[in-house]
Amino acid sequence: MDATLRNSLLLSSLLSLSLAACSTGNRGSVSSVGPMCAEQVLPNRFLVQWAGAVPKEFESLKLSPDSRVTRFSQVEKQILENDVLKKYSDQIRKAEHEFNVAPEDVFPHADGCDTVRLPTAWGPGDVKIQDAWSLLGKKGEAVTVAVVDSGADTNHPLLSSQIWTNPDEIPNNAVDDDRNGYVDDYKGFNFSNMTPDVSSSSTHGTHVSGIVAGQSGPLGFTGIAPKSKIMVLKFIDSDGKGSVGDAIVAMEYAQKYGARVINASWGGDLCSQILEDSIASLTSLGVVFVNASGNSGHDLAKMPEWPAVYRFGGKLTVGAHGIGQTLSSFSNYGQYVDVSAPGDAILSTVPPQSPTQPQGQMCGLRGTSMSTPFVSGLAAVLLSARPLMSAVDVVNLINAGVSTGGFGVRTQGKINALQSAQILLGN
Ligand SMILES: [Ca+2]
Numbered sequence: 001m002d003a004t005l006r007n008s009l010l011l012s013s014l015l016s017l018s019l020a021a022c023s024t025g026n027r028g029s030v031s032s033v034g035p036m037c038a039e040q041v042l043p044n045r046f047l048v049q050w051a052g053a054v055p056k057e058f059e060s061l062k063l064s065p066d067s068r069v070t071r072f073s074q075v076e077k078q079i080l081e082n083d084v085l086k087k088y089s090d091q092i093r094k095a096e097h098e099f100n101v102a103p104e105d106v107f108p109h110a111d112g113c114d115t116v117r118l119p120t121a122w123g124p125g126d127v128k129i130q131d132a133w134s135l136l137g138k139k140g141e142a143v144t145v146a147v148v149d150s151g152a153d154t155n156h157p158l159l160s161s162q163i164w165t166n167p168d169e170i171p172n173n174a175v176d177d178d179r180n181g182y183v184d185d186y187k188g189f190n191f192s193n194m195t196p197d198v199s200s201s202s203t204h205g206t207h208v209s210g211i212v213a214g215q216s217g218p219l220g221f222t223g224i225a226p227k228s229k230i231m232v233l234k235f236i237d238s239d240g241k242g243s244v245g246d247a248i249v250a251m252e253y254a255q256k257y258g259a260r261v262i263n264a265s266w267g268g269d270l271c272s273q274i275l276e277d278s279i280a281s282l283t284s285l286g287v288v289f290v291n292a293s294g295n296s297g298h299d300l301a302k303m304p305e306w307p308a309v310y311r312f313g314g315k316l317t318v319g320a321h322g323i324g325q326t327l328s329s330f331s332n333y334g335q336y337v338d339v340s341a342p343g344d345a346i347l348s349t350v351p352p353q354s355p356t357q358p359q360g361q362m363c364g365l366r367g368t369s370m371s372t373p374f375v376s377g378l379a380a381v382l383l384s385a386r387p388l389m390s391a392v393d394v395v396n397l398i399n400a401g402v403s404t405g406g407f408g409v410r411t412q413g414k415i416n417a418l419q420s421a422q423i424l425l426g427n
Pocket residue numbers: 169175176177178179180181182183184185
């Protein structure tokens with residue numbers, strides 16, 4: 001076992017609470033542990049979750065003004081153990097090493113960003129979204145989807161009209177007008193470097209955002225919920241890594257500002273119980289959490305990845321299929337994957353690939369990162385028809401509406417927007 005991981009377990013073992021080994025979503029049945037990527041662990045960085053209010057002396061370490069999680073940076077394990085964990089043991093729920101997660105697309109992109117041989121947009125038809133729009137008379141109106149990812153090109157002509165803005169913040173004046181702790185968070189925020197810049201190095205998040213809420217474009221392209229708004233919350237940096245703590249604070253922001261769906265096209269080989277608690281809390285507050293199953297081609301029951309294997313009523317884990325209607329070989333599968341959605345040769349928006357290229361680029365990518373926003377978009381369409389539904393209601397509708405066909409996932413099916421809409425209307 002890697003030293004840092006061993007330390008992590010020792011650190012946790014000081015606390016009497018919640019000390020189950022990281023497992024899959026089935027409480028009490030500890031599964032085998034997936035391959036450890038110890039380089040993802042951030043040395044000398046720890047997350048501590050408090051049972052109640054954060055003690056005053058650690059106020060400045062809170063992930064956000066409203067958070068009950070503090071981040072201890074540049075702190076040695078022994079110092080944390082002796083000076084914090086022992087002293088405050090009755091007030092601490094969990095303590096763990098912080099680590100990075102990564103986007104879930106497939107590299108190299110076999111069909112990636114080829115401007116000559118772009119795929120046609122087969123996904124919207126495959127999920128029967130146009131039929132669902134017609135039946136419901138809604139396309140995501142008044143629903144905000146938080147894309148917690150690598151940012152997005154908010155100036156892309158097929159996206160710019162659908163970018164959520166913070167009404168209480170004046171952009172670009174270097175003032176935190178709404179006093180929420182984030183300066184100029186007008187079009188979302190970049191939690192990886194604490195700036196308002198969400199647009200740089202954002203190919204992954206721009207592609208995901210287009211699948212959710214892109215406007216009609218070439219080759220049959222359309223977003224699944226083109227009337228929904230995208231809240232661009234960046235936590236994955238230009239190196240393709242984002243920390244668990246930054247993900248948590250971005251998701252807390254999403255819920256606070258009214259997002260009903262969180263698209264999480266990312267994951268990793270390490271588990272965080274603090275992240276699990278955060279997702280559980282969000283879903284109980286009505287936020288649908290949609291998560292990529294990952295691209296290892298494994299049965300997640302045998303080789304878990306996180307947060308894909310966490311199970312809550314308001315959470316969906318998504319596999320990917322291609323136009324040939326079988327689960328893609330890269331897609332994870334098994335009982336911990338709820339549904340499949342189009343994820344191979346998927347056309348969507350990307351930022352200009354070079355300074356000389358115009359805005360408005362499209363490209364094809366594949367991965368469960370791409371199938372996940374199809375499900376987020378469907379959740380937004382269903383919520384626009386019935387805004388008072390709980391996260392559990394939305395997830396149940398999506399699961400119940402699948403077209404079954406041996407996809408190797410828990411429901412055996414791929415999403416079908418028309419059938420979910422018919423169930424919603426009692427048809
Ligand atoms: Ca602000």
